Amino acid sequence: MKFHKFGIAFVAMLLGTQVLFAQQKRPLTHADYDGWERLASEKITKDGKWVGYQISPQDGDGRIELFSFTNPDRRQIIPRGSSFDFSADDLFAVGKIAPEKDSVYVLKLKKTKKEDMPSDSLFIYSMAEGRLEKLPRVKSFAIPEKAGSWIAVHYEKEKKDKSKADKDSEADSTAKAEKPKKTDGTKLSVRKLDGSITYDFDRVKSYNFSKNGDFLYYVLAEEDTLDNAAIYLLNLSDGQSELLSEGMTSYTEVTFSPAAKYLAYLTTYDSAKAEKPYYSLFLTETSSIDLEEIVTGESEDLLANSRISENGNLTFSENEERLFFGVAPDYVDYSYASDTTILDEDRVSLDIWGWQDSEIQPMQLKNKNREERFSYLATIDLKTDKITQLADLDVKNVMLESKVERDFGLAWTDAPYRINYSWDIQIGRDLYLVDFNDGSKTLIEKNASGFPSISPEGKYVYWYDGRDSSWVAYDVAQKAKINLTKELPVVFYDELHDSPSLPGSNGSAGWLAGDEAFLVYDRFDIWKIDPKNPANAVNLTQGSGRKSNTVFRRQDLDREERNIDPKSQLLLTAFNEKTKDSGFFLGSIDGKTAPKQLIMTANRYSGLTKAKESSEVFLNKSTYQENPDLYLGDLTFKNLKKVSNLNPQQANVNWGSVELVDYLSSDGDSLQGLLFKPENFDVSKKYPLMVYFYERNSDGLHNYRAPAPSASTINIPYFVSNDYLVFVPDIKYKLGLPGPSAYNCIIPGVQSLVAKGYVDSANMAIQGQSWGGYQVAYLITQTNMFKAAGAGAPVVNMTSAYGGIRWGTGMSRMFQYEQTQSRIGGTLWEKPVYYLENSPLFFMDRVKTPVLIMHNDEDGSVPWYQGIEMFMALKRLNQPAWLLQYNGEDHNLVQRKNRKDLSVRLSQFFDHYLKGAPAPLWMSEGLPAVQKGKTLKYELVQ
Numbered sequence: 001m002k003f004h005k006f007g008i009a010f011v012a013m014l015l016g017t018q019v020l021f022a023q024q025k026r027p028l029t030h031a032d033y034d035g036w037e038r039l040a041s042e043k044i045t046k047d048g049k050w051v052g053y054q055i056s057p058q059d060g061d062g063r064i065e066l067f068s069f070t071n072p073d074r075r076q077i078i079p080r081g082s083s084f085d086f087s088a089d090d091l092f093a094v095g096k097i098a099p100e101k102d103s104v105y106v107l108k109l110k111k112t113k114k115e116d117m118p119s120d121s122l123f124i125y126s127m128a129e130g131r132l133e134k135l136p137r138v139k140s141f142a143i144p145e146k147a148g149s150w151i152a153v154h155y156e157k158e159k160k161d162k163s164k165a166d167k168d169s170e171a172d173s174t175a176k177a178e179k180p181k182k183t184d185g186t187k188l189s190v191r192k193l194d195g196s197i198t199y200d201f202d203r204v205k206s207y208n209f210s211k212n213g214d215f216l217y218y219v220l221a222e223e224d225t226l227d228n229a230a231i232y233l234l235n236l237s238d239g240q241s242e243l244l245s246e247g248m249t250s251y252t253e254v255t256f257s258p259a260a261k262y263l264a265y266l267t268t269y270d271s272a273k274a275e276k277p278y279y280s281l282f283l284t285e286t287s288s289i290d291l292e293e294i295v296t297g298e299s300e301d302l303l304a305n306s307r308i309s310e311n312g313n314l315t316f317s318e319n320e321e322r323l324f325f326g327v328a329p330d331y332v333d334y335s336y337a338s339d340t341t342i343l344d345e346d347r348v349s350l351d352i353w354g355w356q357d358s359e360i361q362p363m364q365l366k367n368k369n370r371e372e373r374f375s376y377l378a379t380i381d382l383k384t385d386k387i388t389q390l391a392d393l394d395v396k397n398v399m400l401e402s403k404v405e406r407d408f409g410l411a412w413t414d415a416p417y418r419i420n421y422s423w424d425i426q427i428g429r430d431l432y433l434v435d436f437n438d439g440s441k442t443l444i445e446k447n448a449s450g451f452p453s454i455s456p457e458g459k460y461v462y463w464y465d466g467r468d469s470s471w472v473a474y475d476v477a478q479k480a481k482i483n484l485t486k487e488l489p490v491v492f493y494d495e496l497h498d499s500p501s502l503p504g505s506n507g508s509a510g511w512l513a514g515d516e517a518f519l520v521y522d523r524f525d526i527w528k529i530d531p532k533n534p535a536n537a538v539n540l541t542q543g544s545g546r547k548s549n550t551v552f553r554r555q556d557l558d559r560e561e562r563n564i565d566p567k568s569q570l571l572l573t574a575f576n577e578k579t580k581d582s583g584f585f586l587g588s589i590d591g592k593t594a595p596k597q598l599i600m601t602a603n604r605y606s607g608l609t610k611a612k613e614s615s616e617v618f619l620n621k622s623t624y625q626e627n628p629d630l631y632l633g634d635l636t637f638k639n640l641k642k643v644s645n646l647n648p649q650q651a652n653v654n655w656g657s658v659e660l661v662d663y664l665s666s667d668g669d670s671l672q673g674l675l676f677k678p679e680n681f682d683v684s685k686k687y688p689l690m691v692y693f694y695e696r697n698s699d700g701l702h703n704y705r706a707p708a709p710s711a712s713t714i715n716i717p718y719f720v721s722n723d724y725l726v727f728v729p730d731i732k733y734k735l736g737l738p739g740p741s742a743y744n745c746i747i748p749g750v751q752s753l754v755a756k757g758y759v760d761s762a763n764m765a766i767q768g769q770s771w772g773g774y775q776v777a778y779l780i781t782q783t784n785m786f787k788a789a790g791a792g793a794p795v796v797n798m799t800s801a802y803g804g805i806r807w808g809t810g811m812s813r814m815f816q817y818e819q820t821q822s823r824i825g826g827t828l829w830e831k832p833v834y835y836l837e838n839s840p841l842f843f844m845d846r847v848k849t850p851v852l853i854m855h856n857d858e859d860g861s862v863p864w865y866q867g868i869e870m871f872m873a874l875k876r877l878n879q880p881a882w883l884l885q886y887n888g889e890d891h892n893l894v895q896r897k898n899r900k901d902l903s904v905r906l907s908q909f910f911d912h913y914l915k916g917a918p919a920p921l922w923m924s925e926g927l928p929a930v931q932k933g934k935t936l937k938y939e940l941v942q
Contacts, residue, residue: 025652025653025654025655025679025680026652026653026654027653027654027721027722027723028653028654028707028717028718028721028722030709030718030900030903030904030907032649032653032707033058033059033707033708033709033900033903034057034058034059034060035057035058035060035649036057036058036647036706036707036708037055037056037057037058037062037646037647038055038056038058038646038706039053039054039055039620039627039628039629039630039644039646040053040054040055040056041053041054041082041083041084042607042609042618042620042630043084043085043086044069044609044611044616044618045086045090045611046086046090046611046612046613046614047090047611047613047614048069048611048613048614048615048616049068049069049070049090049127049614050066050067050068050069050086050090050093050127051066051067051068051069051072051618051630051632051643052064052065052066052067052084052086052093053065053630053644054081054082054084055644055646056082058706058708058709058896059101059896060101061079061080061098061100061101061102062080062081062082063077063078063079063080063081064077064078064081064082064084064093064095065077065078065644066078066093066125066127067643068127069616069632072632072641072643076125076130076132078095078097078123078125078132079097080097080098080099080100081095081096081097081123082095082096082097082098083095083096084096084123085143087143087149087151087193088143088144088145088146088147088148088149088213089147089148089149090127091126091127091128091149091193092124092125092126092127092149092193092194093123093124093125093127094122094123094124094125094141094143094151094193095122095123096120096121096122096123096138096141097120097121097122097123097134098120099117099118099119099120100118103118104117104118115157115159116159119136119137119138119139119156120137120138120139121134121135121136121137121138122134122135122138122141122153123135124151124193126193126194133195135153137155137156138153138154138155138156139154139155139156139186140154141153141154142207142208142209143193143209144209144210144211144212144213145209145211146211146212146213147211147212147213148209148212148213148214148236149192149193149194149213150190150191150192150193150209150213150216150236151190151191151193152188152189152190152207152208152209152216153188153189153190153191154186154187154188154204154207155186155187155188155189156186157186158187181223181224181226182223182224183203183221183222183223183224184205184221184222185202185203185204185205185220185221186202186203186204187200187201187202187204188200188201188202188204188207188218189201190216190234190236197239199234199239199241201218201220201232201241203220203221203223204218204219204220204221205219205220205221205229206218206219206251206254207219208254208256210256210260210286211256211258211260212259212260213236214235214236214237214260214286215233215234215235215236215256215260215263215286216233216234216236217231217232217233217234217244217254217256217263217265218231218232218234219231219232219251219254220232220246222249227247227248227249228246228247229246229247229248229249229250229251230243230244230245230246230247230251231243231244231245231246231251231254231265231267232244233263233284233286233289235286242289244263244282244284244289244291245267245282245291248267248268248269249267249268249269249270249271249277250267250268251265251266251267252265252266252267252279252310253265253266253310253312253313253314255313255314255315255316256286257316257320257323258316258318258320259320260286261285261286261287261320262283262284262285262286262316262320262323262382263283263284263286264281264282264283264284264314264316264323265281265282265314266279266280266281266282266308266310266314266325267279267280267282268280268310275334275337275338276307276330276334277310278297278307278308279297279307279308279309279310280293280295280296280297280308281293281294281295281296281308281314281323281325281380282294283323283382294323294380294382294385295308295325295378295380295387296308297330299387300387301386301387301388301389302327302378302387302389303327303329303376303378303389303391303392303393305329305330305331306327306328306329306330306376307327307328307330308325308326308327308328309325309326309327309328309373309375309376311326311328311373311374311375312325312326312327312328312375312376312377313326315400315404316404317404317405318403318404318405319405320382321381321382321383322379322380322381322382322404322436323379323380323382324377324378324379324390324400324404325377325378325379325380326375326376326377326378327375327376327378327389328374328375328376329376329393351365356419357419358415358418358419358421359418359421359422359810360422360805360810360811360812361810362805362807362810362811363422363809363810363811364810365810366808366809366810367810374396376389376390376391376392376396377390377391377398377400378390378391379436381437388436388437388438388439389439390409390411390434390436390439391411394413394415395411395412395413395430395432395434395441396413396415397411397412397413398410398411398434399411399412401454403562405458406454406458407435407436407437408433408434408435408436408458408476409433409434409436409454410431410432410433410434410452410453410454410461411431411432411433411434411441412429412430412431412432412452413429413430414427414428414429414430416430416447417429417447421811422811422812422814422815423812423814423815423818423819423827424815424818424819425501425815425819425820426449426466426501426502426819428446428447428448428449429447429448429451430443430445430446430447430448431443431444431445431448431452431461432444433461433476442479444461444474444481445474445481448463448465449465449466449467449468449502450463450464450465450466450472451463452474455473455511455515455518456510456511456513456515456562456563457511457514457515457563458476458515459475459476459477459515460473460474460475460476460482460515460518460531461473461474461476462474462484462518464492464504464505466493466502466503466504466505467502468483468486469491469492469493469502469503470483470484470485470486470492471483471484471485471492471505471508471518471520471529472484473518473531475531482531482534483534484518484520484529484531484534484537485520485527485529485534485537487534487535488527488534488535488537490522490523490525490546491522491523492505492506492520492521492522493505493506494506494523495523496696498732498733498734498735498823499733499735499819499820499821499823500735500818500819500820500823500824500825500826501819501820505520505521506520506521506522506523507520507521507553508520508521509521509526509553509554509564510554510556510561510563510564511563511564512528512563512564512565512566512589513563513564513565513566514563515531515563516530516566517529517530517531518531519540519554519564521553522546523545523546523551524541524545524546524549524550524551524552525539525540525541525542525543525544525545525546525552526539526540526541526545526552526553526554526572526587527539527540528540528589528591538590538591539591540570540587540588540589540591541572541587541591541594541595542591542594542595544594544595548576549576549577549578550574550575550576550577551574551575551576551577552572552573552574552585552587552595553572553573554570554571554572554573555571555572555573555584555608557571557608557610558610558612564589566589566590567589568589569586569635570586570587570588570589571584571585571586571587571635572584572585572586572587572595573605573608574595574597574600575699576600577699579602579660580602580660580698580699580701580702581600581601581602581603582600582601582603582604582605582702583597583598583599583600583601583603583605583637584598584599584600584605584608584637585597585598585600586598598635598636598637599637599638602623602702603621603622603623603626603702604621604622604623604628604702604703604704605619605620605621606619606620606622606628607619607620607628610635615634615635616632616633616634617632617633617634617635618630618631618632618633618643619631619633619640621640621642622702622703622704623702623704624656624657624658624676624701624702624703624704624705625655625656625657626704627644627646627647627650627704628646628704629642629643629644629645629646630642630643630644631643647706653721654678654679654680654721654723655679655717655720655721656676656677656678656679656681656717656720656721657676657677657679657681658674658675658676658677658701659674659675659677660672660673660674660675660698660701661673661674661675661727661729661749661752661753663729663748663749663752664748665732665744665745665748666743666744666745666747666748667734667744669732669745671729671730671731671732671745671749672698672730673697673698673727673728673729673730673749674697674698674700674701674727674728675725675726675727675728675753676716676720676725676726676727676728677720677725678720678721678723678724678725679721681758683757683758684758685758686757686758686759686760687723687724687725687758687759687760688723688724688725688760688763688764688765688910688914688915689724689725689726689727689750689753689759689760689763689764689765690714690719690724690725690726690727690764690765690766690767690910690914691726691727691728691729691746691750691764691765691766691767691786692713692714692716692726692727692728692766692767692768692772693728693729693731693742693746693766693768693772693775694713694768694769694770694771694772695730695731695771696730696731697728697730698728698730705717707721708899709896709899709900709902709903710893710899710902710903710906711892711893711894711899711902712769712770712792712793712854712891712892712893712902713767713768713769713772713792714726714767714790714906714910715903716728718903718907719907719910722907722911724910724914725753725758725759727749727750727753729745729746729749729750730745731745731746731775732745733823735823735825736823736824736825736826736831736834737823737834737838738774738775738778738821738822738823738824738838739775739778739782739837739838739840740838741823742775742778742779743778743779743782743783746766746775746779747779747783747785750764750785761785762787763787763913763914763915764785764786764787764914765786765787765788765789765790765910765913765914766779766780766786766789766790767789767790767791767792767906767910768790768791768792769792769793769854769892770792770793770794770861770862770891771821772792773791773792773793773794773795773853773862774791774794774795774796774822774840776789776790776791776794776851777791777794777795777796777840777870778838778840780840780847780848780849780851781840781843781844781846781847782843782846784848784849786849787849787850787913787914788849788850788851788852788909788910788913788914789849789850789851789852790851790852790853790854790906790909790910791851791852791853791854791867791870792853792854792855793854793855793856793859793861793862793864793866793867793891794840794853794855794862794866794867794870795822795862795866796839796840796841796844796866796869796870796873797839797841797842797866797869798817798822798824798835798836798838798839799828799832799835799836799839800863800865800866800869801813801816801817801862801863801866802814802817802828802835803828804863805863806860806861807859807860807863808860808861808890808891809860813863814827817835822838824838840870841869841870841873844870844873844874844877844879845877847874847877847879848879850879850880850881850913851870851874851879851880851881851882852881852882852884852905852906852909853867853870853871853881853882853883853884854867854883854884854885854886854902855867855868855883855884855885856885856886856887856888856889856890856891856893857885857886857887857888857889858888858889858890859889859890859891860890860891861890861891862891864885867883867885868883871883882909882922882923884902884905886898886901886902901936904938905920905922908920908923908938908940909923917940918940918941918942919940919941920937920938920939920940920941921937921938921939921940921941922936922937922938924941925937
């Protein structure tokens with residue numbers, strides 16, 4: 001074939017233009033973060049005909065999109081929509097519409113009063129008619145959960161909007177008129193969603209529907225000091241509103257029974273500010289409105305010296321024959337607190353740390369509010385009115401299932417072992433069965449390791465025994481314990497566990513109908529175990545998971561499923577640990593056929609949701625390059641259709657790619673890591689390298705990573721887009737050697753990349769946060785191969801940190817070193833050398849790497865004096881180091897303004913050292929305290 005010279009030139013020009021176009025893709029900037037969108041609140045109607053989701057930018061106005069499953073190209077877009085749901089009859093979508101953020105921002109700049117700020121609106125969208133209705137100034141709304149086509153709309157208070165002339169005129173003519181009464185209540189409209197029926201009520205404080213949509217209760221707020229609070233019941237079948245009670249101080253914990261046969265609530269005459277308000281429990285049948293006070297603080301058979309607790313949830317059994325409530329002890333002496341003869345300035349305030357306390361004082365103070373609100377479960381039989389106390393001072397914890405369908409439950413206490421919890425987070429607990437009829441307790445297991453559940457039919461109590469690394473069951477009828485997995489040829493603990501604690505399980509899938517069998521996971525496969533004959537368990541996936549390094553797990557398609565129908569199909573999720581591919585397979589509950597592949601691709605799949613009453617499904621599908629957009633289809637997964645298109649601006653950005661890197665650690669272990677490359681990667685060039693690490697991350701190969709301001713760590717897309725390589729290696733730990741383990745896994749991975757020729761070995765850096773921050777601090781004492789380092793919240797001195805407190809929980813830090821992430825495996829006095837040799841602080845004189853440290857003064861996980869110890873050591877050694885301390889921030893940054901600030905400083909720091917960019921003023925000059933809040937010093941030194 002011959003080409004004319006002009007044709008050749010034209011082709012060359014075209015190719016050159018394409019290359020130029022590719023090169024013209026811009027890098028990400030910090031200004032890109034706010035507009036980057038995410039998908040949330042994906043929903044499908046029960047009949048599978050309509051789908052909706054919310055799209056939200058990181059900062060700004062989002063939207064809701066609603067569309068037909070069969071015609072997703074035509075959709076209703078609701079700007080600024082949020083908090084939406086479909087009605088129980090699948091005919092309407094309802095949700096809120098937020099005010100424009102820019103408008104709110106401007107009003108805030110003008111110091112506008114809170115009551116004059118714009119408020120939320122409500123939208124009601126009729127899918128059948130394509131009609132959109134909006135209602136202004138809405139405080140909240142509710143729709144029935146299971147049935148009905150109603151909505152309750154609670155409005156904000158009406159604004160006062162009167163001109164000065166109007167006010168003067170009104171003052172003259174009605175000077176002696178009564179002032180309007182003050183109340184917290186506002187208007188409530190209860191209406192058919194189509195608007196055909198509406199009931200309006202004023203002064204409403206709280207409200208809700210019964211699940212079946214037959215009734216609605218509403219509580220009226222008091223006016224001024226009048227005792228005219230009241231509770232009403234609205235019958236939605238005829239619109240009749242019946243007064244149940246009035247004149248009490250409050251009505252709380254108002255609860256319908258499952259089929260709305262009853263309505264129960266707590267009420268009191270005492271002031272809301274009372275230290276110990278005394279409540280009574282009332283009940284009415286919705287059909288007769290006959291109100292009855294069924295439990296009071298004086299009722300017999302309750303916990304001695306107790307009162308009904310306003311903090312105990314009211315819960316009905318599914319058959320509506322039993323009501324559960326909480327009581328609180330009433331024996332605390334408040335005489336010192338209530339003594340009005342003592343001035344506040346003379347009151348003693350102190351904490352007493354006692355060696356015999358089951359919890360140390362910081363943990364007690366952290367849990368103080370929870371303990372003050374703790375209630376002891378009791379129940380009343382609604383047929384006989386018999387009250388039974390279930391929880392007591394010896395066994396406080398009685399667990400109710402989400403649906404109470406039997407006359408017994410589980411109870412437990414860890415009180416005998418609690419004193420060890422500060423250093424042993426895997427303490428045992430004594431397990432009991434508690435009879436709801438008489439409150440009697442039967443001991444199942446003393447000092448059990450694991451947390452129990454009841455099988456769907458109530459034949460067994462089961463849990464994972466961490467000490468024995470086995471799943472066990474307790475036969476309720478036979479009162480016998482059964483080891484379900486001990487005789488099977490595989491292990492059921494987490495095989496990748498590498499800390500000095502007991503390994504956890506791989507989880508379970510649930511029980512077959514009739515409690516005939518229990519489905520449990522090993523690392524890869526699924527087993528069906530008959531508790532009556534556990535040795536003859538069936539491997540439902542026929543060992544194919546272990547053979548192919550594929551993790552199989554059952555996909556639950558019904559959120560309300562009680563047990564697994566043995567005749568149903570067994571849909572499986574699949575994830576290959578080696579390739580990181582994922583997908584779905586079809587298995588068999590009898591285990592006679594091997595799993596059949598439906599789809600398996602180099603993607604991450606998540607969020608699979610099936611319509612409750614039809615076969616339609618949706619799911620999210622992503623890679624590093626592809627947003628986790630929404631796809632529609634069915635359970636064959638053959639014709640998945642993409643229906644969202646997040647972040648189209650990404651097409652104009654130099655994005656990048658990610659690949660798996662296989663390498664060997666210094667100890668010869670096979671490891672994997674993730675290597676992120678710029679989109680315009682040129683193998684002939686040499687790139688600066690950023691290395692980030694935290695435990696194991698390679699399974700996240702196909703995770704989409706959005707550009708976002710940093711809470712603590714580098715944003716990988718930002719650095720990749722700006723022509724860095726980013727490497728994320730996996731780390732395998734040896735007990736007692738956390739620092740050397742990190743070195744032995746990270747450094748060989750970096751060296752394997754350098755050997756490929758495209759890494760600029762003179763311009764490499766490391767960055768990590770928390771446990772990663774510790775490893776950064778350790779590595780720079782062992783090697784000078786990195787030109788810069790970033791360490792967030794690093795522990796550098798294990799000897800001082802060991803005896804500290806995790807202020808976020810109030811716990812001692814001892815467990816961190818003895819049992820979990822720090823992996824020393826013993827006390828400071830048992831293994832002092834390990835604590836010293838794994839502590840970077842004692843080797844800071846070896847550091848030649850400039851370091852950017854972030855450690856915040858409200859860090860509840862790592863004591864922030866650890867960052868100070870590191871900084872002061874480097875300052876004393878005259879080594880370049882900066883410490884960023886964000887005021888009032890915790891372990892990771894929460895406030896977006898601070899996240900944006902950190903992102904700028906991280907990029908400026910690494911650009912300076914790895915790319916030769918000018919240093920910013922905050923690095924070259926610092927930020928003196930007298931300039932704090934007056935300048936940010938981002939300016940670059942020219």
